[in-house]
Amino acid sequence: MADPSTYRPSPGSIPEEPGVYKFRDATKRVIYVGKAKSLRSRLNSYFADLSGLHPRTRQMVTTAASVEWTVVSTEVEALQLEYNWIKEFDPRFNVRYRDDKSYPVLAVTLHEEFPRLHVYRGPRKKGVRYFGPYAHAWAIRETLDLLLRVFPARTCSNGVFRRHGQIGRPCLLGYIDKCSAPCVGRVTQETHRGIVDDFCDFLSGRTDAMVRKLERDMAEAAENLEFEKAARLRDDIGALRRAMEKQAVVLGDGTDADLVAFAHDELEAAVQVFHVRGGRVRGQRGWVIDKADEMGVPELVEQFLTQFYGEQVELAEQGTDLGTPVPREVLVPELPEDAEAMTEWLSGLRGSRVQLRVPQRGDKRALAETVERNAQEAFQQHKLRRAGDLTARSAALAELQEHLGLDSAPLRIECVDISHTQGTDVVASLVVFEDGVARKSEYRRFALREAATEGDVAAIAEVVRRRFARYQTETQEGLAGEKPGIDPETGRPRKFAYPPNLLVVDGAGPQATAAADVLAEMGITDIAVVGLAKRLEEVWLPGDPDPVILPRTSEALYLLQRVRDEAHRFAITYHRQKRAKHVQVSALDGVPGLGQARRAALIKHFGSVKRLKEAGVDEIAQVPGVGKRTAEAIFAALASLGESEKK
Secondary structure, eight states, X not given: OXXXXXXXXXXXXXXXXXXXXXXXXXXXXXXXXXEESSHXXXXXXXXXXXXXXXXXXXXXHHHOOEEEEEEOSSHHHHHHHHHHHHHHHOOTTSOOOOOOTTSOEEEEOTTSSSOBEEEEXXXXXXXXXXXXXXXXXXXXXXXXXXXXXXXXXXOSOHHHHHHHHHHTOOOHHHHTTSSOOGGGTSSOHHHHHHHHHHHHHHHTTOHHHHHHHHHHHHHHHHHTTOHHHHHHHHHHHHHHHHHXXXXXXXXXXXXXXXXXXXXXXXXXXXXXXXXXXXXXXXXXXXXXXXXXXXXXXXXXXHHHHHHHHHHHHHHHHHTEESSOSSOSEEEOSSOOTTHHHHHHHHHHHHTSOOEEEOOOSHHHHHHHHHHHHHHHHHHHHHHHHHHTOHHHHHHHHHHHHHHHTOSSXXXXXXXXXXXXXXXXXXXXXXXXXXXXXXXXXXXXXXXXXXXXXXXXXXXXXXXXXXXXXXXXXXXSOOSTTOXXXXXXXXXXXXXXXXXXXXXXXXXXXXXXXXXXXXXXXXTOOSOEEEEEOTTTOOEEOTXXXXXXXXXXXXXXXXXXXXXXXXXXXXXXXXXXXXXXXXHHXXXXXXXXXXXXXXXXXXXXXXXXXXXXXXXXXXXXXXXXXXOHHHHHHHHHHHHHHHHHHHO
């Protein structure tokens, strides 16, 4: 591990102009490329206190052995140079939005004598035109099956094509008129290429023109009394319209736009892109990437747009077709910091003006929300796939044992989290994971009393003390014949009978130390304790001055994050319930003759203060213990409260 101070440039030698910089390792390999408005300000930030850096950034600066930079005159030049260098050097610490090769596309082999239509995955080839990507291969085959009725182009492989040419008989598609059978000479090379060109035009967005042409041909055939031809054209038009329906119209003004949305946490981010051409969604794709730094949405937008559209232009030169590589509009959740420079760069790629903006209202805003929901769903599914992977869970437990120096893998993990509103309604949660899987039946929650006003450290100590006091009580030797930890009436384990192998507390060193001190006071020495800090995802051991840094891609860190996030969710849910009850009951304070028992009875009967406000005097009087006079006082108090809220 290199010391960044050994290669740090002197502060005065770094220019303040915009530029692009490269970090190199000891073998002179480029490991990171970045750009900056001010090179001096940006590069100095890398040589600050290492403990304050993002884990991936910390790993990068300690891996590097030198840094160099190039000054440019404008931010647009910096964007272009950064993209070119990332593509040229493929730095290991840069996030790359690579096309997932599993995305299927519809390929048209225009370089062949008789072009072929087929589903394809893999790298792009010259002379082949691509449409897509599509979410599923079956979607391509379904659409292609509809369109072959109107555009009977060849879909068979070269081997099948040659074999049927030798035997002089077409395949089944040729007999059912879903192939023009160029293999046996039914159509000439020029005619077949014309069919393929019409197919490409249709998929490129010239759908309305194609339908109008067929409608004119159908009307002409009907006038000439060629009713069989007219009926066939009518069915062709129906097939085209069914294919068009599969690409739903979402924007009625013929909009050409890409809509981008993100879902992210401290370490990973999911991005989804909807490609809208001619008002229709023509494609959708998504990625899940590791975040290279402490990036918010503006930084994610900038990084994504630079890489994605640079590669889109190159793919367009190779024949990929999704309308235009850079649309007229790019709709994003938040604008990047240098939005003007990004807009100018995108406009240069397109060759005309591009709008980069955040949709505020109307159909575009509604569609942007849909894209965002897709990003969140993709991110959640990504996490669930990792959580459900038995191999990954086993690896996580083994890694935790290794990194934390445990005697055995932590098969049972418990996590404590505190939730409150400025010291009020302080609650805590205790969640349990066994073999890396949540055991929700063993979750517990605590309403804190003693340490409610003394801060999170005292609250953590109270929860740990209460939880393990119950553990010691329930595992004591009982009467003769009774097993410790087993309820003699039900024969089941008591609530707190099982201790964890690892106790995780939400927080840094002070919280972990407080939990460990409580366990030591109680004489419990066989339970490991760690704290997990949110900001940098650092693992703190009790009493250690420095945290343990788990690899950001490790399954161990991912498991700890899931445990911590679940504890946070459970604590927040309980806190909101308590706060809601407090707010509901406080609305009835001050009503003459209404004590705590009657207030609770009213809330239980009506379910909420809102429903109580909607009730009349007679309905209120039906609550047990509430008389006519008290009901009138309650009705009047709530009515006056409603009037004051309106003012």
